[in-house]
Amino acid sequence: MSNRLKKICVFLVAIAMLASLAIGCNKTETTTKGENAGKDTTSSDTADKDSTPRNETLYFNGQQWGAINDWNPLSSNSNNALGVTQKDSSRTLTYETLYMYNMLDGKMYPLLASGDPVWNDNQTTLTIKINPDAKWWDGTPVTADDVAYTWDVNVKYESAAGADYSNYIDSIKAQDASTVVISAKLKDGKTINPLKVLEYIPRQFVMQKAYLQKVEQRNGNDATKMKTDKMDDLVASGPYKPYVANDQKVVFQRVDDYWGKAASMWGKLPVPKYIAHNMYKDNAAGDVAFKAGEVDVSQQFISDVPSMIAGGKISTYLPEAPYNLGATMPTAWFNLEKPGLDQVAVRKAIAIATDYDQIIKTAMSGQSASFKDVPRSIMNTTPGEQALVDQAALKTVQWTGNDVEGAKKLLDQAGIKDTDNDGIREYKGQKLSFKAECPSGWSDWNASLEIVAAAGKAIGIDIQTYFPDANTFYDDLSNQNFDIAMWSPSAAGISNPWTRAFQLMSSSYNSVKTQMIGNFG
Known part of the structure; x- marks a missing residue:
């Protein structure tokens, strides 16, 4: 062998x-203190900041287990399900990618990018334009330099992404402020793997160059420190900022001047002012909250989906078993x-x-x-x-x-x-x-x-x-x-x-x- x-x-x-995605049908308009009443979470909320209006808050469960470790996309163990998940369909609440992948039609759609990525004739370089409306939270524009520096930092400090994609991508350069050119690694004059080059752009979060340089300075350009920095002072471009993060819950607050309300993107802000994820000790505790209408979207295993559907408590993506894709x-x-x-x-x-x-x-x-x-x-x-x-x-x-x-x-x-x-x-x-x-x-x-x-x-x-x-x-x-x-x-x-x-x-x-x-x- x-x-x-x-x-x-x-x-x-x-x-x-796939963990069953179900949306609760129960509605309540009362203001609560973290939705902890009658529910088994790790502890109770005490800070006033933890209070969010129920009718402005979308509650999740099943994604976040335990306190988050960091807000650092260079880390291999952020344990930050909603905020820092770079996978095939990266979650873009805080950080954003150049493109989004839609598994229903198998296509990519622009996020920070504008238009489709364009290969040259022999598929050795991929050119991407940046949406001119895209902005960081501090109001500065997202540029091709940010995209290029994000790549350089991942490679320089040998993040998991840097170690992986450097086998297939030779360089990412800013041709000008709004144009990114990705050069593939070649073997015998041909791109080693064009799929891996494409995979990078809906998966990898783009980070602000100025912020990365700040983090490098405080960590003395040390690779280990760069990958373990909490980055809780992050500057990102997404529609939600961290609001509360502890061993009880993670709460995100909408960025009301989010660039995505521009006509070139979504044309409006997302509806929930807050997105909250309470920490439940297990699936059973999460189910209790879901049945009580304290959770709006559940992405955890639910043992009695048929009875909950029959009782009018929930709806599911698919109407019959297995209820999910x-x-x-x-x-x-x-x-x-x-x-x-x-x-x-x-x-x-x-x-x-x-x-x-x-x-x-x-x-x-x-x-x-x-x-x-x-x-x-x-x-x-x-x-x-x-x-x-x-x-x-x-x-x-x-x-x-x-x-x-x-x-x-x-x-x-x-x-x-x-x-x-x-x-x-x-x-x-x-x-x-x-x-x-x-x-x-x-x-x-x-x-x-x-x-x-x-x-x-x-x-x-x-x-x-x-x-x-x-x-x-x-x-x-x-x-x-x-x-x-x-x-x-x-x-x-x-x-x-x-x-x-x-x-x-x-x-x-x-x-x-x-x-x-x-x-x-």
Whole structure:
């Protein structure tokens, strides 16, 4: 087997679901103190600043778990779901990207940019114009220099984005104040990967050059300090500023002179004056608040969606199960640095022994497409990606799960046996004993890993579940301090499904010491 294949650190338990997005129908016009009455949050609000008018506040749950760490796009562990999330569809409440990606039609739309990005004839350079209306919060214009300096800083201080995209982008330069030219890295005169070049522009936040220089000065141009700076004095361009951030909640306040109200962009301000996200200890506590109308938009697992719909409490994106678009695939990832998990037979045995139907039925409460309807692969369940799959060609390498006897046979053939008859197999004299982790309170993920652990026990592999708080989990994942972890690969994006395959299988991520996006092996 090639070294590349040996480095694949993932087996696709591929539950293939997107956290259910539901919008509450209950309305209330009263003013509340953080909506804490009758609800289980980490603590109660005390500051007057925490009071926001209910009829001006949009409440979320299910995205933010635990206090945020920073407002720093250079950081690999901001734990700032609404404010600093740079993914395939980056969240642009505070910082903004050049473009936005729409997974419903697979197209990019300008945000800080104006018009479409333009490749030259041989696809070696990409030219982008900046919207002349785009402004920073301090009133200064967003310029091509800001875009270029953002790139330079990410590369200079080796952020996760800088380490990744510098393999595909040679430079980003300001041709003039409003024109950005991205030069691709070439091999034999051809762009190495035009998809990765395109992926950068709806994903990477643009930061103000003047502010970055200020942060560099106070940190003495030290890379570690730059990536751990809190940046709570941020200057950004988005429609909302940080208002409250503690271990109880995160609240954003609308920027009333936001540039996006210009006719060239949205033409008006967003309606909510405040966007608030309370911290709930688990999904159950979040559900209580959602049912009570204290949460308007829920992006967490909800166990009783059908009854809530029937009761007129909520609406969902899709009217019937699975109620959501399966744009991402929460999946069990293996750390190949752990003895035993570096063996293909062990990983595959766990994969084929796992009862996926049980995961969908119980852990997911039916909120995932079945394996029968959508045979699993690295393609998500959206129609666009499924149209790319030749299911007949994949049939011989797919499995439906719950094949305990097949898993035992596979391990026996690999010589991985229980030599002392204690119920746990050994590999090179060491018992196959591992921890499988995900954040506490993520009830669907918790239940899924319990089913994975049960599969391990059935085939002689000891898998103990471990559910730390979210911040501890993020630290474990980003520093590769885990055995088995449940996490999601790249979702719907301009470069997918290619990027997802790359993240799952490429050894390029092996040398990145701190990251949460790629092959952990």
